[in-house]
Amino acid sequence: LSMPFTGWWLVHLVGWPLGQLWILGSSVIYAVATLSAVWLLVRLDRLWTSGVGNRTFNLALAIVSGVGFVAIAALMGAKPV
Structure with missing residues (x-):
């Protein structure tokens, strides 16, 4: 759960703008993949x-x-x- 926050913090430390396409893209992919994994865990439990x-x-x-x-x-x- 802390991965997005620590990743954004590291990007800030390096000085990269958060608006870069690869950073935004990986954030969106992370959200979709995490929601998919949680949904899968709920379905497997059921x-x-x-x-x-x-x-x-x-x-x-x-x-x-x-x-x-x-x-x-x-x-x-x-x-x-």
Whole structure:
């Protein structure tokens, strides 16, 4: 949960403007991937307790979350400043 705040703090320390496309893009991807992961955890808990759920949609949420976090790592590694 602290990752966005510590990331923005580090960007501020370096002196980069927060309006750069790669920083804004990674923030949006982080929000989507985190919401997808939380939604997936709730659905998996419901599936575990009641046995009712759509496994295909759970797989789609897992893929969105995984691809999102890999894309963030790629953006942060490339740092296209």
